[in-house]
Amino acid sequence: MSSMRSPTTTLLRPLLLLIIICLNDSAVADLGFLYNGFAGSNLLRDGAASVTQAGILSLTTNSFDITGHGFHPIPLPFTGEDGMVVSFSSTFVFTITPSPSGRSGDGMALVISAVPDYFSSRAFSGAYLGLGGPYYYQQQNQFFAVELDTIFNREFKDIDDNHVGIDVGSMVSVFSTPAGYSYTEDDDNIISTNFEVLRLSSGSPMQVWVDSDGESMELNVTLALVPMYKPALPLPSYTVNMSDLPLMRERDYSDDSVAKLYVGFSAATGDRHGATHQVLGWSFNLGGPAPPLNYSQLPLKQAQQIQRASKTKNLFSVGRCDGVPCAPVVVEEESREA
Template sequence: MHRAALFCLLLIVCVNDAAPGDTEFIYNGFSGSNLHLDGAAYITQDGILSLTTCSSYITGYGFHPMPLRFASFDDYGMDSLSFSATFVFAITPDNSRSSGDGMAFVISSSPFVNSGKPAKYLGLNYQSNSRTAFLAIELDTVLDTEFLDIDNNHVGIDLNNLESIYSRSAGYQYNNYVGNKTTPTYEALRLSSGDPMQVWVDYNGISMVLNVTLAPIPNLMPPSEPLLSYTVNLSNYFEDSHTQAYYVGFSATTDDMHCTAHQILGWSFSLSGSAPALNYSRLPLKRAQHKMLIKWLLPAAISSLAVLTALTCFMLFRCCRKRIVERQQEDWETQLGPRRFSHKDLRAATKGFNTTQLLGQGGFGRVYGGVLAASGMHVAVKRISSESSAQGLAQFTAEILILGRLRHRNLVRLIGYCRHKDELLLVYEQMPNGSLDRYLQIKMKKTLSWSQRLHIIKGVASGLLYLHEDWEQVIIHRDIKASNVLLDAEMNGRLGDFGLARLHDHGVDAHTTHVAGTRGYLAPELTRFGKATKATDVFAFGAFILEVACGRRPVGLNARGELLVLSEWVRDVWDSSSGCIADAMDPRLEDYATQEAELVLKLGLLCSHSMPAARPGMRLVMQYLEGDMTLPAEITPDYLAITDVDDVFEMAPSVATSVTSLSGGR
């Protein structure tokens, strides 16, 4: 049945209208919270938001107390609705076989959907004359043919209607690492098992992709792909989104045949980036499972013998589960190549992770400089805290399993790692000259010469060729940009940050369908279809070399505050009356070889062509950069502007026939 997390999140309002507290919140349990509750909902003594109890035909609601106004403008002044939410839930029926009806995460134009009906309607205000706008991610445990449900155990996306626009049976996919191979594995989940599970809901207003991910808690293998990924412009579904605030919360119902407890254990939400990570140690996970069953199915007068028996079984279960988890972790770690460091040694090396040692900060944690006492080696330690949750663990695992086995002069070397309590630590060789991007900003007085820039471009190209063609498997980096290129003592460019990287065998298509990367470096087909390939990496490399040559970011604002897409601007300069593409070079460069500059600029435009079939493979890119081949004469501003693949072959056959297959081998 299609109705579950009402995502009426399309409130296009200026950022300044929302107070800081209105853009982000987190509940690690609900004790002491002031949620708006209605119907059968209440907060238990353990801090659980219980939407329904084991009673028939009831409805429960729990909403964040204040309506939210959603920012509508991104850093570049463009309309961009983006939001992120995550929550942990448990659905526990009165018996092991059937439950009803389900629950929904709600973003709605009304504070309570109390005019909604119980049972199959999930408490949503579903009436033909209703003015309530909503978007829902439903967790549905009953098959209802009226709403074209696919089964009695699915997750669906609903927009102002209980017929889901997209739904799939509950489950999750993770990468199973066996030796040097990665095997995508799908695991089905039963929503009404009574076990705690976590849902992540993310909407990117730029790509207009709505992702919904499901996983069990605790989860040793983080999901590699979202369960649902659907492209939709949410602003088309809501009226008055410029002025109205929206309410965010949950609804759940039971019917007259099935008694079910629907519970929320933790919840976070953000309008300005990823939702804050939940602290699992503070969630009432153990108390949620089967709590309602005990309350309603067992009589109040339980003998002391029965209690003792239950406690004994519980302790045995915990011991067995702990041993299984430890065994799985050990099996996983035996595959790792880099050295495992002790937390004590890394803490000493970084002076207790002192802020004076801080080198930088990224999306998954902070990076500290330090010196290993045993060897005197200078290292950089990336500290991924528990706040990064499953997404941080995925990056941690990817970097170790991929970067830990790579050896190339233009790739950052991973020395080792450390796992300590909730912390995940990665240890790299330290790059004394930092990241490349700080040398390219116009406001920086210190810049790089043209010879240094060309050397860095060639180095990164060499590293990327190694990833695509020369290693034992194909590695798609997925996040090539100036801030991920580090400079060693000799100013050699080294590509790093493999947290988003994916690998597959030569001659086999990549299975990655999750949109990842940085705006300005994302190929058009990646934002549309979500499939990362070698060609999408080449697009990002093209944006990168234009950034290095021009000293401008791939996407930014010009002096008049207008949006400037670097590749389009360079093409316009080339197509202008002067016809000199070198006019686009960084004005701070006083001396450069015009022929080299023209080659790099034209190659950057060719690599960032909108048509994947027109982009060269990295081996051909290296041949161009080293002067072993010359760019075809057909490369013109008109050729770079075409969007029809047939024109690619008609206008420049010498280019098209030299393109590396998007999934091909060496």
Template structure:
């Protein structure tokens, strides 16, 4: 009898205009979404041409589009049912050339994902409210941003998510083609062709799930290529029983989610979608997909250009002239310093000297790499001085503005706890910065190294590094001729010299302003976990936002944990909240949060540093101490005011003065001094 009911459901077919066909809730196909009644929320919308647009080019947004009816994907005895789906998507990057953060095909218990977060969370989860526990999900993600928190393999991959964004299986985006057929016509090898998910061109995904053996296959190919015979990604076993991960709900909802982050925007679009629970999903009709007219126009234009030899020849001549002009301009820039370069002060190096110093930027000289580019170790032939050369990549976030800012600031300031800039180089489109070499690398590698090659820093070393960074930050905020806002204080930007002194580096995001004036910054910059609450709301950097990041930093150094990470149970752990809650608990002491690898810490020193880190991370800017007062506390010149864990929850300025103990209230002016 249940089988007969299922057969009836799958045979009730109705047709809609604009290429939409629905066969009950077990099968449907959208050759474009014009006239559809999808369940949309967030930034999602359907264009006049029938494109399901999940996000536009705005930053930090999310969008969702779901089939309007629940799907009975869970069969009798709590067993998942097989399904097959295919869809055509397009991810177009913002003008910066990089797109974030990706989209996902999702199956979840409820279609309302409005409380989830954008950015790396792809609009799927809210880590602060343990969202997956209340709305479990399965997703095939098309991720265009690498996030270390979720152990992403790269910034261009396809992955299987089972109730967690730490993927169960993933692969770099691409597809396999059969080659080298044998005499009987069977392929003996397969060649992998990489694809850039965010190239703006339409691509097609096929997802096939066999509930009988728990086999999940995912394939990817550019449109209009047919489905590859070999899937890009295969995942099998009991762990793919979707009923288990979807909470054994009788029905589920199928659809799409996409999100952009703080730094990279982009449009995420679905052009067509087919879904079936009674066999392979029906193929999409490419002739009915939206944007067809635009594609036809491009094809006609290309044919017309190929047929018009005169126009092609003329275009070639124009391009050659432009290239010659650009070459001459580049040579002129190499020979003549620009006005801004004349005022910088640091030495300008010849590109050939830096290339020789790093052995041609050889891989053996590589010290590290990140979103900005690569850093190489080198030795200047003229003096024998060890240097570190930051080679800014062409697609880096750090452009000429950030490059210039770092030279101007570091070229004029001198402090024992700031990385010293030796010089710089501009060569064609390349930007290079030359620093004093730090033999012990970054502090981040000592705190969070996954291998045993790095020794564990002892407590005196950590306290010495904290004091050194505080001294350097005090110099930037109070003691130099102008106020310097660093805007990216974190462990990976602290370098250790030969004597294990901490030196603050990477001033690419730094900004200057006069003492007594406000900084003119409206763009949010920094790293997640170190950003002050008011910075994410208003985008205005101040000394107080630097102090907040410094507070997160000293908690990270003392506890040996990142400001935002996962605990042993895979749950999100916000370090500031964890330290505060441990201190507030009846059975815990604040020093219980000290890095368990430390067995030599001094209790009163650790307690001072932890409480100071919490005070610097207070949600109210006015309640955070200025860096001069921070130095007084660290040096023991002033005792840290007594305050309770409840003081750290105050979010109203009047409460700071009315509800805190007198010892704190009397020093509140000093806490915000210097701003």
């Protein structure tokens, strides 16, 4: 006896499949995002932050004493119903272009915060990178950040003027390491590990990967030039139980069991050195790897034009002889290894 399918069943099957796919896509969208450039985005921005016509998120210009912030507009559920922080992963491409003087200040950071406007009302420029100020140190753990610091500051116990740091509610990093990447070489079956320093403020596009394992509590940060593959060896790992942070105990009013937090960027310049801090592309994901960025869609060409313009300004300046302008003279730039 042959089985007969009714026309209604035949029509409903693809419709149900479409609904399931849409629901799955919605669930994925709630757990992460992908920006191959920021044109048309609705980021939460304040301070000097803007999105250029080319789709670059510009956090600061070369002006002195300014801050800028840009956050994904929708908070993400960082904890499960058991209160434990889930694994998360993020990657972004950035440039830090020094001022025409050749010097750069002060740095930028990837930030996790309960409320994005926390920084707009409390942000200090300079070495604070727009992440609070001296009067708010008692309110610990209001943010978690991975900083790209280009100024040496003794007050914050910086290791140098070119490092990656992990900040937990304070500008005194709980962990810092020189900026760069490690690679291995095989010379006559003798394997050695080498470290290549990257100057964060070179103006060259670089990519950062931040991977946090919710179970092992291991946080890895990896840095490379664009368009390198992700190095197999991250910067030295740091163990942090993010579930213990007061930040992760913040609760959304609509769901007391889940901590919904904002993710974004913060940057600042100081009173002596400016810099252009920019983000060209960014992705984030909870519970799995961050979606890869599509280099062909990133505004890399426009970022390189900014870098070349800055270098041109550094090469020539007008000298003065007893108050009389002289011919342009070549000014030697600081040596910057990339």
